[in-house]
Amino acid sequence: MSQHLNPFTIEPAELMSQLPTQFFATLVANVNRQIAQGHDVINLGQGNPDQPTPAHIVDSLKEAAGQPQFHKYSPFTGFSFLKEAIATRYKADYNVDLDPETEVAILFGGKTGLVQLPQVLLNPGDVCLVPDPGYPDYWSGVALARAEMKFMPLTAQNGFLPDYDAITPADRDKAKLMFLNYPNNPTSATAPLSFYEDTVAFAAKHGIVVASDFAYGAIGFDGSRPVSFLQAEGAKEVGVEFYTLSKTYNMAGWRVGFALGNAKIISLINALQDHIYVSLFGGIQAAAATALTSSQQCVEDLVSRYQSRRDAFYDALADIGWQADKPKGSFFCWLPVPKGYTSVSFADLLLEEAKVAVAPGVGFGTHGEGYVRIGLLSDEQRLREAVHRIRALNLF
Structure with missing residues (x-):
């Protein structure tokens, strides 16, 4: 009898067709194919820290895992001791004062907050200003909110900072949210305090919420500590900052991040998360507090x-x-491709001929064309070996 029934089909929601294509899935597949064929691929295209989590943080988790109070549901907005730890860390590192209960939200990794923020602030058709090139997951959050993106070009001539004067009056008037990210992925650029002061003024004038992605905030070179957006006067009035333990403490797999700043926005993020999560496992929260303190x-x-x-x-x-x-x-390098190549054709050449994987710049936006991104996530010997292999191609 079942043979006469109409075939059962699954129809995805219309939203699923509007999500951005995961550009780097193709890169991963190409690398894996080379490895499966027995090649020794030096993978410089990834952004996954290569070092283990420090032992004292791991030991803290081991101890906390045996504590019965962490075997129950955690408080929906997380344990106060972890929010207090991040507030203490920000005060020590950036001289920024945060109220742990109203200006700190605990996230399942920084990416979660970056994707949630457009959903709590934007209505369908609203405009979000997004850096180009930039971290592709900004696009995902905007798509889930059914909002629109307007891109802010990041060019070498402007130090890979957005030029607010170049944003059209129409886009300024319609925009409700703006993403920034310094130290920057993929360009590795850093931003001075004066830029954030200009950003606060621009945002306040046009009613635009600022979202500062500070994932690489601990990684600054030559004795220079990266500047936090929240160090700018008035920053908490116009926006929030996202911080993660993934890069600072090699805790990418632990999924611990924070949204910090404007109390109203923090309350909105917590309200959305109340419908999705019951906060992080308490043992991980205890270990995260150990890392921070x-x-x-x-x-x-x-x-x-x-x-x-x-x-x-x-x-x-x-x-x-x-x-x-x-x-x-950051731990990225932003390198120009040789003349005669696109970022994709050059990346393909390096993988096929030198067995070195890099990320094509165009995967981060149209203004990433002409560059490739590499991660400093292999030891010095492997990094030198990668350049030695590229030398043999006689491209420079």
């Missing part, structure tokens, strides 16, 4: 490691004639 020597050591890798890598680049500015922050 213990000695920060592990962070200093990590930054020193990345700087040493950066210097070794750029010395090798100079030897083959590949000219590029050293990054001032």
